[in-house]
Amino acid sequence: MAVRVQREDFDVTAETAALTAGDADIGAIVTFTGRVRADGGSVATMTVEHYPGMTEAELSRIEAEAQARWPLQASLIVHRVGELKAGDNIVLVVTASAHRQAAFEAAGFLMDYLKTRAPFWKKETDAAGKTAWVEARDHDESVGRRWS
């Protein structure tokens, strides 16, 4: 059970191996990797800002909620901050459980809740250097509500 906010990239295979090592009761592992989408060339770089302290606290609350809802053996959330390029990794969620349903559902829940509650903000820069803050999508908020 862990959450991390970091500037550097992550290695999905290494993170998964470290999280699940030594637990032979884990029968299912789901990993989700979110990447910076170029959106057909309109996004060259993306700067991710966050609220240090609250981000970790909020991610831990979200993870605890997933633990309470599903029988997870292990879980991990890693979110990158700082300057990223199109195609870079931005977020990693790993869930591990005895059977696949809990791992699948918990991974979806963690991403939905992270998107509506974790204090991150993205600013995009296009190839011409024009910047714009990404606007929250109503869709994400309604998806977040489907778990309540």
Added chain:
Amino acid sequence: MSEDRTRRVKLLYFAWVREKVGSGSEEIELPPELDTVSDLIGWLRARGPQFEQAFARPQAIRAALDKVHVKPAARIAGAREIAFFPPVTGG
């Protein structure tokens, strides 16, 4: 003024709220009549044109008291750190 009447808080601003305000954080003494997050937003708007612009649409602003999300009607009494930011866009 007694010790507990003193309302010195840390205000934090993030993303475009920070850019419009022109600063990421400040320590400030709040007048005792401010009760809720909404009251505080109204008071901040009167502090200058950059605040008026940053808080022009209160419905576009989210707030946290001591690192926990709150609604505009939340009471600010006892909070030491109050943050204002746009709806979050992580993931």
